[in-house]
Amino acid sequence: MASGLLSDCASSSSCSIRLHQFKGKSRAFARPFGCNGSISLPLRNLSVKNCTFASNSTGWSLSAVSSAAMTDNASAIIIDGKAVAKQIREEVASEVARLKDAFGIIPGLAVILVGSRKDSQTYVRNKKKSCEDVGITSYEVNLPEYCTEEEVLKHISVFNNDPSVHGILVQLPLPRHMNEQNILNSVSIEKDVDGFNPLNIGCLALQGREPLFVPCTPKGCMDLLHRHNIEIKGKRAAVIGRSNIVGMPAALLLQRENATVTVVHSRTSNPEEIVRQADIVISACGIANLVRGSWLKPGAVVIDVGINPVEDPESPRGYRLVGDVCYEEACKIASAITPVPGGVGPMTIAMLLSNTLTSAKRIHNIK
Amino acid sequence: MASGLLSDCASSSSCSIRLHQFKGKSRAFARPFGCNGSISLPLRNLSVKNCTFASNSTGWSLSAVSSAAMTDNASAIIIDGKAVAKQIREEVASEVARLKDAFGIIPGLAVILVGSRKDSQTYVRNKKKSCEDVGITSYEVNLPEYCTEEEVLKHISVFNNDPSVHGILVQLPLPRHMNEQNILNSVSIEKDVDGFNPLNIGCLALQGREPLFVPCTPKGCMDLLHRHNIEIKGKRAAVIGRSNIVGMPAALLLQRENATVTVVHSRTSNPEEIVRQADIVISACGIANLVRGSWLKPGAVVIDVGINPVEDPESPRGYRLVGDVCYEEACKIASAITPVPGGVGPMTIAMLLSNTLTSAKRIHNIK
Known part of the structure; x- marks a missing residue:
């Protein structure tokens, strides 16, 4: 059924499926699932480049969105994560400049990369570039695949104690010989801009508590909803996937805003x-x-949130990226939808910058 | 609509309702909600005293349950929490005896009570009695309503450092002038047998992590399901209420066991x-x-889980206790149901004893 070839999800009306959780930040090459046949609607039709959003002080006006970029018969408004992320980066840059001018403080983000995975190197490079763009100082440590856990812990400890560092991020996945929990736990909770510390997640789950940081990807999802004035309170929500880094915290965030949430997973x-x-x-x-x-x-x-590579012999890279949602079908049913790429993806780094800024302000007690 | 008088929930077939969360461990006197008319099925018909459960090494056999105690036309098996709690207490007592004989270790539970609320005093007295019954040493501190937060913190600190104390419990609610979060946070996580520390809750939410303690009431709910061999994996579950002490952790526990969970709350x-x-x-x-x-x-x-007093002029106390579920109706539809009282109620203290035993074994590294 899953042919592994570029496929048209519109060609098959029903399918028997099992969900699988994705593990860590980097996912294995995923084959199309529940879809047969060859491509009929290439993703270039779904480009959001022609789509105009009107931004205002409180958010994005959905009504002002052009439908120029939609597929035939598509009724959904495209939620342009790239444009929202750009706005957030601009907001962060402006606040970073204020911090520097008024207090002489420059937020700093430290990234620790172990090994030489190509995808991880790309992510780290992008993060570094994004930091530079908004005026956040980035610190980077690259360790060889076969370094010891102690070496990683040592570097984390140095960053924990460095007052110019306000956020620390350990790029996942780590090599298998390392204990990921030990390493993540060693990041000071005040600098855990990824928000994965169990104490942070506990505060997210508990009413009356506030986490120091909200994990970047689910925070980005919520921000897209907020900036498009999508009402959450009293609504039914389904979160598909219960991963520690996206699904589970997304469900907690939706519930905090009074949605009625069901988490759908591999055993549903x-x-x-x-x-x-x-x-x-x-x-x-x-x-x-x-x-x-x-x-x-x-x-x-x-x-x-899905960013899944599917084989595409017509693409120079041999694959293209698609989401968890069959976009060509969904954009005719949904009222609003994020494209892939250009939806949630750009929001994650924007939220990381935002969390680093928040951290610097909190550490220096600046409102 | 909510008359405040003893009412028959069977007399009204539909009602417009809003859920309200309950706050803290002690709930205010609740009036019947969504029910009209006068009583027709007094709760004495629902007594589980005549109900025989067959226990075996792995759990309770539902099929062996007599229906003698059910109301007319009732088809549901009554889940007898009192009987299960008794069995757990016996299991704990036996293990406590082993610890004493083999290692000279006696588990200890410290309870701190501030003020003179009658209901809190009753709870604390019951906990003390239950400890004595299974051989756990109980330590008690009673502080006046108007003591300072520092005094409470000082006593917690003493218990944190006392090697004969393996569990510490601060009876809620605390007087209003105290910061509940500060006080609960000061309990050593290794002795937080209530499991309310955010770090514990975070570990409950995160896959691949294990909380040191699971909060007693939701743990009791799960234990009732387990000991009655009720399958959870792949099932749909609804948790009504999202309190920090019951609803939210119950939802996390069900999801950990692969149920598909929806949390229903006041905004649903x-x-x-x-x-x-x-x-x-x-x-x-x-x-x-x-x-x-x-x-x-x-x-x-x-x-x-609900234990709600409703006015009852026929009762010597002027009220009787009913659950969140209209038992008279539910026992005709459900396949199994916990009665109130005698369902989840007795499980909470049993789980507290069990958590205290677990703590003592962990602290002394005993399998």
Whole structure:
């Protein structure tokens, strides 16, 4: 069924599926799932480049969105994460400049990279570049694949004690011989800009508590909803995937804002039925084109966190990126949807910058 | 609508409701909600005294349950929390005896009570009695209502450093002039047998992490399901109420065991509809008789955490205790149900004893 070839999810009306959680930040090459046939709607049709958003002081006006970039018969508004992320980076840059001018403080983000995975190197390079763009100082440590856990811990300890560093990020996945929990736990909670410390997650789950940091990707999802004035309170939400870094914290965040949340996962027997009841769908399962148009409630808002490479012989790279949601179908049913790429993806780094800024302000007690 | 008088929830087939969260461990006197008319089925008919459970090495056999104690037309098996709690206490007592004989170790539980609330005094007295019954040493500190936060913190610090104390419990609610978070945070995580520390909750939410302690009431709910061999994996579950001490951790526990969980709360617009899809319902909202028979999927398993006093002029005390679930209706629809009282209630203290034993074994590194 999963042919591994570039496929058209619109060609198959139903499919038997099992969700699989994605593990860590870097996902294995995913094959299209539940989709057959060859491509009929290349993603270039779904480009958001022609899409104009009107921004105002409180958010983005959905009504002002052009439908020029949509596929035929598409009714959904495209939530342009790239444009929102750009705005956030500008907001961060402006605040970073104020901190420097008024207090002489420059926020700093330290990234520790172990090994030489190409994807991790790319992520780290992008983070470094984004920091520079907004005026955050970036610190980087590259350690060889076969260094010891102690060496990693030593560098974390140095950054924990360095007052010019306000955020520390350990690029995942770590080499297998290292204990990820030990390493992540060693990052000072005041500098844990990824928000993965269990204490942070506990505060996210508990009413009346506030986490120091909200994990970047789910925070980005919520920000997209907020800036598009999408009502959350009282709405039904389905979160697909229960990973520690996206699905689970996304569900907690939606519930904090008074949505009624159901988490759909690999053991859910009737995912379609549950997703079909949701006004808001956040999908973060890492399975290409899993969520079909028929899974969606008409008018639902869809936030697609998946970035899944599927083979594409027509692409120079041999593959292209698609989301967890079958976009070609979903954009005809949903009222708003994030594209892949250009949806949630750009928001993650924007939120990392925002968390680093927040950290610097908190550490220096600046409002 | 909510008359405040003893009422028969069977007399009204539908009602417009709003859920309200209950706050803290002690709840205010709750009036019946969504129920009209006068009583027709007094709770004495629902006594579980005549109900025989067959216990075996792995759990309780549902099929061996007599229906003698059920109301007319009732098909549900009554989950006898009193009997299960008794068995757990016996298991704990036996293990406590082994610890004493083999290692000379006696588990110790310290309880701090501030003020003179009658209900809190009763809870503390029951805990002390239960400790004595299983051989756990109980330590008690009673402080006056108007003592300072520092005095409470000082006593916690003494217990944190006392090697004969393996569990510390601060009876809630605390007087208003105290910062509950500060006080609860000061309890050493290794002795936080209530499991309310955010770090514990974070570990409960995160895959691949294990909390040191699971909060007692939700742990008791899960234990009732386990000991009755009720399958959780792949089932739909509805948790009614999202309190820090019951609803939220119960939802996390169900999800850890691969249920697909929806948390229903005060802002949920269609609670009946959601609950009706659930194979397992855990209700912990503190509203008498909220969940009607018509809310339940036929064959659902119902765990009723609510213990709500409703006025009852016929009772010597002037009130009687009912659950969140309209028992008279539910026992005709559900396949299994906990009564109130005698369901989840007795499990909470049993789990507290169990957590204290676990703590003593962990601190002394005993398997």
